[in-house]
Amino acid sequence: MPSFDIVSELDIQEIDNAVNQARKEVDGRYDFKGSKSEIGWDKDKKEITLNAEDDYKIEQMGSILQTKLHRRGVDIKAVKFDKVEPAGGKMLRQKVTLQQGIDREVAKEIIKVIKDSKLKVQPQIADDKLKVSGKSIDDLQECIALVRGGSFAVPLQFNNMRS
Known part of the structure; x- marks a missing residue:
């Protein structure tokens, strides 16, 4: 996945x-x-x-x-x-x-934005980062574009893309 x-x-x-x-x-x-x-x-x-x-x-x-x-x-x-x-x-x-790492409140805010978008991905909090998984890479790329477009309290990067 x-x-x-x-x-x-x-x-x-x-x-x-x-x-x-x-x-x-x-x-x-x-x-x-x-x-x-x-x-x-x-x-x-x-x-x-x-x-x-x-x-x-x-x-x-x-x-x-x-x-x-x-x-x-x-x-x-x-x-x-x-x-x-x-x-x-x-x-x-x-x-x-x-400030380094994503704290719980910001992580919950990001998860809410992702879930409200009805994309077929599953975000979960892992320590000071978020892991997002889905069935297709296209869904994940849409999720990245969605999160990039949002304005959050911390700067965000996307890494460890696995297929």
Whole structure:
């Protein structure tokens, strides 16, 4: 029985490259000269930290980071900016979390869209991805087109197509 997976994955290497490019731009910009602004990147937690002295610099660093991520092909839906919080020593901090995997609510929403379409496919939740199986590859391709056309809270990719 043909099947495929719906996943939400990020290319960590591209994120690493984007963070390094953003750091270089912040270091070279005139309005950041002499400031203690920095961009931290924790690969294990998949979290980026923006540290700066004022709201303007935090906002500019966030904008630079978003631009670099977008240019490297990282979907901005996967990037979640938390509130700016005081970090001590007249500094401000903003955490940027990277969302990977499909959580239960989004998975249920995708399943509802698929079932409402009356396509002859069976979606099921498997950990942080969805497995969709059907009798014909044409039905699966229609399902992919349907899900691509929808707007969901996370970026979606389709892989492991088996016939």
